[in-house]
Amino acid sequence: MSKKAVALFILLALAAFGAWWLRTAPESAPRGPRTGGKLRVVTSGYVPYSLAKQIGGEDIEVQMLVPPGTEPHHFEPTPGVIIAVKEADLFVYTSPAIEPWTQDILAGLDGGRALAAGPVEEDQDPHVWMTPYGALAMARRIANTLADLDTQHAAKYRQNLKTFEKEIAALHRAFQDGLADCKSRAVVHVGHLAFGELAHTYELDLRSLSGTSHQGEHSVKRLAELVRFIRKGQVRAVFTEELVSPELARTVAGETGVRVLPLYTVEEVSKRDFEQGKTYLDYMRQNLKNLQEGLQCKA
Ligand SMILES: [Zn+2]
Known part of the structure; x- marks a missing residue:
């Protein structure tokens, strides 16, 4: 090996070691943004x-x-x-x-x-x-x-x-507290099954139009079931996903004479809410308010 080749070899070895060292830097080394700043x-x-x-x-x-x-x-x-x-x-x-x-x-x-x-x-x-x-x-x-x-x-x-x-x-x-004493516990939701865990946690009877999968596989049969359920029960409001299916919820409400109230999945946000800086907590507080209103709960 010539002197030049040896020097090159050493250089390459050092570079490789450097790369290895950077990847396995000790836990205690301070870490921060890659480009400085935030x-x-x-x-x-x-x-x-x-x-x-x-x-x-x-x-x-x-x-x-x-x-x-x-x-x-x-x-x-x-x-x-x-x-x-x-x-x-x-x-x-x-x-x-x-x-x-x-x-x-x-x-x-x-x-x-x-x-x-x-x-x-x-x-x-x-x-x-x-x-x-x-x-x-x-x-x-x-x-x-x-x-x-x-x-x-x-x-x-x-x-x-x-x-x-x-x-x-x-x-x-x-x-x-807000959902402890309500005239109805039936949440008729004209949307996909996003509120399953919420309903389970606060003992609500959730009836959604479609499944959790976001494929929008709602059937006319399921829609008719919801309408029948509203007609015979204590239901005073249907809940809707504002950005997904408001027309469908309005149709159900029109058929049955109940109100339409939004329930926010927080998965999507309107331009206006985004610009106003609405937070997850804001949406959840609004959801509670709408549930209390729709289920006629004593606050
Ligand atoms: Zn979803």
Whole structure:
């Protein structure tokens, strides 16, 4: 081997060692945003967006990829979206069941920079944030990941999680108290089965138009069943998914003479609400208010 070749060999060996060293840097080394400045987080839809903002506060930059007013399940990522994910410090999504389109993007991304904040098990209802403590579990995963990626602000992220924990406990109590004494417990929901866990937790009798899968497989037969149920029962209102099926809910209400009230899945957000900075907690408080009104509960 010539002198030049030996020098080159040593150089290459050093470079390889350097790359290995960077990858296996000791746990105690402070970590932070790749580009300096604030940690850059991109999220799929509104649930992870709102929770990331809640935990990251002023210390992170958050961008939502699914535009406001868009249904998250059938979203098709543009090249711009794929680049935004690649350039971010962290990509937070809910779960493969909620956003199937994330899976192609994830294939080209290293695991430490992507987080499924919700459940990844296929047999679990993916709408976990529809109960206060399900949302807290998601927020906790986000807080842990942020603290891990940005050690400088870790204490702040944990503090924000503690604050959120208190708000979640208050929200849970408000649901328990607010739905304790109602004339009806039947929630007729002209939408997909997003409120199963919520109904289970607060002992409501939920009747949704379609399943959890977001495929919109509602049948005329099921619609007729709901109408029959309303006619013979104590039902005074039907609940609707504002951005998905308001016309269908209005048709049912027209047939039966009951009111229409929105229930928010928080999966999608209207442009107006997004600009006004409505949070997950705001939507859940509104859901409680509408349930109390529709079920005629004593507050
Ligand atoms: Zn859903």
